[in-house]
Amino acid sequence: MLPKKINQRKIKLNFENTLITGPKRVGKTFLVFDFLKNFKGKYKYIDFSDFREKNFDFEDVDLVIYDNYDFSVPIPPITTFVISEKNINLEGFKKIELKGLDFEEFFAFENTTNINHCFDKFLRLGNFPRIFNEEYFRDEYLKETFELLPYNKEILGFFFTHIGEKFTLYQIYQILKRTNKISKDSFYKITNELLENKIIYEVNKFASPKSPKKFFAYNFAFKNIMTNKKNILHTFENIIFLELKEKEIFYKDTLSFYLPNKELGILVLPFANEEVALEKLKKVTDVKKVEIITISNEFELTHKKFEVEVIPFARWRFAE
Secondary structure, eight states, rough: OSSOOOOSSOOOOOSSOOEOOOOOSSSSHHHHHHHHHHEEEEEEETTTOOOOOOOOOOTTEEEEETTTSSSSSSEEEEESSESSSSSOTTTTOOEEOOOOOOOOHHHHHHTTTHHHHHHHHHHHHHHHHGGGGGGTOOHHHHHHHHHSSOOOOHHHHHHTTTOOOOEEHHHHHHHHTTSSSHHHHHHHHHHHHHHHHSSSSEEEEETTTTOOEEEEEESHHHHHHHHHHOOOHHHHHHHHHHHOSSSSSEEEEEEEEEHHHHHHHHOOOTTHHHHHHHHHTTOOOOSSSSEESSSSSSOOOOOOOEEEEEEEEHHHHHHO
8 A cells, every 4th residue: 555645756766676775764665655656567565574474476466576675585587676774785786875855855845935944844853754744753753763773772872962073983982882881893893884874974084084084874863862962063064964966075174075076175154154254264275166055144255265155055955
């Protein structure tokens, strides 16, 4: 039974073997539901997390959907969609690594013309598509999702609480072992799983891989349920990071993010004014352009050595 309401994502499925990976509740199954709305053939949906006996008879079936696939049975020789929370690979399958909603999708789902109000809601609620289908959402949905994530909650909680902050993995281990019984090997194994499955992301300092890293979460709103210590700068940085499409993203001491392929620097300054921005630019070097991204402020700046653009988030996001 398909849900009554299915909002369309930017990514669309075609009738071909497709592997859809991504963390819990980014909308993997709903992406398939969107495809099925207009599918005229016969399909069979099998959820491997359901312990009830399964029927693997695919006679006269045009499409098979394996959700939460666990490799316990072979993939049938017909067109198949495979859904997994693990960042796996399947030979002969097109792969889609799905993230939560970007702001453009959130804005479209919200169906409003008030972009400032929409951003406030995005900042507060996060990027899960299902918030538009669940009436009870708010903090309870984030808490429920956090508990369902199959990882050590102390390690997970640390990363979600400290998004945007700079640490080495060794520093994090030293902090956690003060209050938790966890071995070094276990900590590194779990952290590698979090990174591999895109639950958290790490950003290295440019040309200095051994320096502390910045860590971000796949849903920036998790921080809101982990701590009462709000930090709009770090949350806003997490939002900007998830919106960036570049494969190579670094930070510098003088820049929130640095994109070497474009020689582009990004300064995330939520409430910047001209004085603050000029002070931040004093030590910036080796760029062709710096984008200063604010929540809503906009003003003009010039610099002798590179181009500067001060741009509110919404205009930056919709610039392309």
